[in-house]
Each structure stands twice: as C-alpha cells, then as structure tokens.
Amino acid sequence: MIAIVDYGAGNLQSVEKALKHIGCECAVTGDPQVLLSAEAAVLPGVGSFGDAMNQLRSRGFEKAICDFVNSGRPFLGICLGLQILFEESQESPGVRGLGLLKGKVLRLPKESGLKIPHIGWNSLEVKPGEPLFQGLPAEPYVYFVHSYYLRAEEDVVTATAQYGTEIHAAVRKKNLMACQFHPEKSGQVGLAILRNFVATLERKED
16 A cells, blocks of 8 residues: 555545556555554655744654664655655755755756746656656656746756756655656656556565
C-alpha cells in the first residue's frame, strides 16, 4: 500500500486518482502510524512552506516522515512536498524544513520578465539512468505550478528546467525522490513517472 500524506496542504485527490489509474493500492492518511506501516509514500502539497511545516509538526508527521525515509522504503515528494524536504525557503524566513536534503528554496526571479507563478508545461533535461525517468523521451514535458524553486546544495539533482533561471526540477538520494512539477497533472509522461516510482518498490521487494 502507498500512503499519501494528508497534512492539510491539498492536491491529494488528483494524486490518489493517478495512482489508482495505474493500478496501485493507495490511501490518503492523516495518521503518522498508517504512514509508517505503508510500503511506499507520497508527500504532495500546494501552499506555503511555513504553513506546511507547521501542519506537519502539529500532526506528528515530522519524525514519521524522517523515520520512513530512513527505513529505505520509496518516498516521493511532489511540488511543495519537494521543497519541505530541504532546509529553508525564502517564502518563510526562519522556518526550518525537514532537512532531509541540503539546499534552499528561492523565489523565481522577477527580473526575467516571465509570469510568476510559473504555471504551465516545460521540458526537462534529465540525468541519464535515473529510475523515475526510465523509458521517457530525452526532454519530457511536464506541468509546473510554483513561485519558488529549489537550489540543491548536494549532488542529488536528477532533472532541471529553465524558467528565467535553472530550476532543480527533480532530485533523488537513494530511496528519497522528489519533483517540483506535478506528475499527476502531466498526462501520459506523468503517469509513466508514477509507474517508475512504483517500480522502485517492486525492485526493492525483489
């Protein structure tokens, strides 16, 4: 069973629908113990960094997420769920993220003249051999909705995109994976990415 973490940050039903569409058993849960009993987990989310961290902490998810990731089971963060895996964000000064990965979340530059938030389809430049992107085109198109972007400070970046600056669009550190874009809203490419995530669970079981 794949646990979809409910911490009041929305975007749950579309993730659940996409996972069920590809044949996964999944459950939306606000209970950290259900998360800890799952075989894999997804952390979606839209909204602000500070509110998200406050909700995670008040609902008892901070330690549970860290324990789950440290257990070696597959974990996927999506959009805000990527950002809060890191240490801090310009959106919420003074608020500490989960700190599972090293890096900062920065506001997209206004100087680019591009619209913020960044809403729409962008191509990715994908690192060869990465599990999430197996079998995909060289520059797959995916759907973004965000005003802040990741600047990772360790060698975990698996895909980048360009929108006024280089966006670290996906990361992986062992079993911990995350993407700034929304695979559940990215058509057949997004469904393929979710299938690849599920395949990491199957390989682990082997």
